[in-house]
Amino acid sequence: MIWKWFCQKMAAYWRWVARSQADKAALALARAEEWRRRAGL
Structure with missing residues (x-):
């Protein structure tokens, strides 16, 4: 879950x-x- 949050912050x-x-x-x-792709959005 933290990974998705991190990816969103980076994007x-x-x-x-x-x-x-x-x-x-x-x-x-x-x-x-x-x-954004890494976050799986």
Whole structure:
């Protein structure tokens, strides 16, 4: 259960990075998607 929570937090973090740093947005969104998949959503 903690793993799913952790994955969700990581996905949220990467989405925040994408918003705050436009130059890294594509990379960050890919990372967020990766974490979202790991959480099994």
